[in-house]
Amino acid sequence: MPHNILVTGGCGYIGSHTVLQLLLGGFRATVVDNLDNSSEIAIQRVKELAGEHGPNLDFHKMDLRDRAALEELFASTKFDAVIHFAGLKAVGESVQKPLLYYDNNLNGTITLLEVMASHGCKKLVFSSSATVYGWPKEVPCTEEFPLCATNPYGRTKLFIEDICRDIYRSDSEWKIILLRYFNPVGAHPSGYIGEDPRGIPNNLMPYVQQVAVGRRPTLTVFGNDYATVDGTGVRDYIHVIDLSDGHIAALNKLDESGIGCEVYNLGTGKGTSVLEMVTAFEKASGKEIPLVMAARRPGDAEIVYASTEKAERELNWKAKYGIEEMCRDQWNWASQNPYGYGSPETSD
Numbered sequence: 001m002p003h004n005i006l007v008t009g010g011c012g013y014i015g016s017h018t019v020l021q022l023l024l025g026g027f028r029a030t031v032v033d034n035l036d037n038s039s040e041i042a043i044q045r046v047k048e049l050a051g052e053h054g055p056n057l058d059f060h061k062m063d064l065r066d067r068a069a070l071e072e073l074f075a076s077t078k079f080d081a082v083i084h085f086a087g088l089k090a091v092g093e094s095v096q097k098p099l100l101y102y103d104n105n106l107n108g109t110i111t112l113l114e115v116m117a118s119h120g121c122k123k124l125v126f127s128s129s130a131t132v133y134g135w136p137k138e139v140p141c142t143e144e145f146p147l148c149a150t151n152p153y154g155r156t157k158l159f160i161e162d163i164c165r166d167i168y169r170s171d172s173e174w175k176i177i178l179l180r181y182f183n184p185v186g187a188h189p190s191g192y193i194g195e196d197p198r199g200i201p202n203n204l205m206p207y208v209q210q211v212a213v214g215r216r217p218t219l220t221v222f223g224n225d226y227a228t229v230d231g232t233g234v235r236d237y238i239h240v241i242d243l244s245d246g247h248i249a250a251l252n253k254l255d256e257s258g259i260g261c262e263v264y265n266l267g268t269g270k271g272t273s274v275l276e277m278v279t280a281f282e283k284a285s286g287k288e289i290p291l292v293m294a295a296r297r298p299g300d301a302e303i304v305y306a307s308t309e310k311a312e313r314e315l316n317w318k319a320k321y322g323i324e325e326m327c328r329d330q331w332n333w334a335s336q337n338p339y340g341y342g343s344p345e346t347s348d
Contacts, residue, residue: 004028005251006079006121008064008112009086011038013195014127014184016046018083018244020193023050023057025248030077032070033086034063036104037198039341045193064108067115074119081123081254082116083247084109087156090202091131091299094153105156113167122174125250126164129157130182130236130265130304139271140307143180143263150299161263168261175259177250182236182267182306184243186326187333194333195240196340205237205330208278212287212331213338219289221274223296228303232274236267236305239321239329249317267306268319277323284327285335 005022009015010031015038022029023046031043040059047054062069064086087105088094094101116122133141134148149155161178168174185205187194201207210216224231246266253259272280278289312318 003080003251004030004078006073006077006082007031008082008084009033009038009127010059011035011040011042012085013038014181014240014243015085016042016193017188017240018085018247019043019057020046020049020188021241021244021248023053026053027251028056030058030060030073030079032060032062032064032073035061037088039196041341042193042196049188049190049192064112065104067111070111070115071118074115074121079119079121081125081251082112082121083125083127083251084112085127087127089153091151091153092202094156095151098152101152101156105153106159109160109163113163117171122171123254124164124174124176125247125254126160126176126178128161128178128180128263129154130180130267130306132158132161132180133304135301136304139303140269140305141265142307143265143310165261172260174261175254176261177253177259178261178263179246179250180263180265180306181243182238182265182304184240185237186239186241186321186329188241189329189332191329191332191336194330194337194340196337196342204235204274204277205281205326208281208289209330209334211289212281212285213334215338217290218292219278220292220294222294222300224293225296226302228273230273230275233300234271234273234303234305236270237272237277237323237326238267238319239326242266242268242319242321246311246315246317249311249315253315262314264311264315265306265308266311266317266319267308268322269306269308271303271305272323277327280323281327281331284324285331
């Protein structure tokens, strides 16, 4: 019998790619998503890409804060483990609307954990973030670095990590892996699924992609006076397929004995500057990206990249793709789907 995995937020960018890798890896996947910031079309496309494995995918439109609906799902289906992606994730919006973020991300997660416990499902892979490192004083970031979130979004990730650690301390039957992502980019090589943010993108690559397809006139670069190779901020970009495979590796790790509540960075271990990334995208797409230089954004760190040694050693996982492949696949998705899963009418 294949493992049956519940994937929360499985219609989102990382969720949809991970669901596809799960199906291709022989797992059954049940996706719950409230579609607040995602599209059901993504899951339909995942089903098509999965071919003969497509029937192993179920989708339920559901908000994790709806305890009755979640209880009903757990009562009708036995899950071997949960991968928890669901959550709001825009840093700027979280500063403007902190209560929305605390309600959605924290209350949704607490309800999920309570329902999991009451149905004896105590294996969890949680989608955390490198934002829990705040502004690291040195690089690369190891999993032992002091934790400090600098905005409400980051704090929800940090609180949930703490909740997971506390749950495990209270009940050693739990097996939990916290995955701290760095900067996911790229798309499935088919160009059929990819990142489709609502409104103005918060991250570099969806913004670059929207300039390349003509949806936005210029890319604003925040800060070109950092002490870096070209003055622009440096980040660890990771291909979304590598990231998805990291979740499969984490699921397999949950089957081992002696796992308590463990944390792993998922990145490439290499830093790339904003301008290096833009240049690589221009090369992949053949499009010029007009730039506007602006002042640093408050709260942006200068250089952040991961130490990936622990994940390589313990999960037997390593990122395979470089920025050339990330940009190639991102452009393949953008050029085929200039308006994401929508149309010019439905986008901003």
